[in-house]
Amino acid sequence: MATSQVPPSVTWHFTELDDRLFQIRGRTFFFVAVLFAIILLVTFIFLYARWVCRFHQLTTFPAAVPGGRPPRSPPQQGLNPTAINCLPISLYKAPPAEEDPRATVAAAGECSICLGVFEDGEKVKILPLCRHCYHSECVDRWLRSQSSCPLCRVSLCIDTSNNLQMV
Incomplete structure (x- = not known):
């Protein structure tokens, strides 16, 4: 006869479990x-923060909302090439030795962008009103990225008649 083996019964001892461990x-x-x-x-x-960012995005970029306006293009930093070409170019002439070197700003003798000394007969651009002068190539490169005088930071702008003016 085949004896079936019955696993030993598992007896729980409820007294061994301590409920105080789970308190x-x-x-x-x-x-x-x-x-x-x-x-x-x-x-x-x-x-x-997510709500504020989404609200700010909707007010800044209304094109994201159906029927909204397209986003504005960022303001132009520098001057356009035609305004830069309108600046007067002159040939540099060193002032006589007896003249006061502080009499005109153009008589400084040095480009404040590249710090190069002006030579006689060299092309320089003199900005209107403030009368600061620079090498033509130096100030052209500056004005493509900035719309102000490199030395005194006076803003250059274009009025309605396309004339360059200092503000």
């Missing part, structure tokens, strides 16, 4: 509550 005491509950509050606070801050 949540005061300090543990406090730390769990603080951790939950921090997670909740960080979640709300994240959602608020």
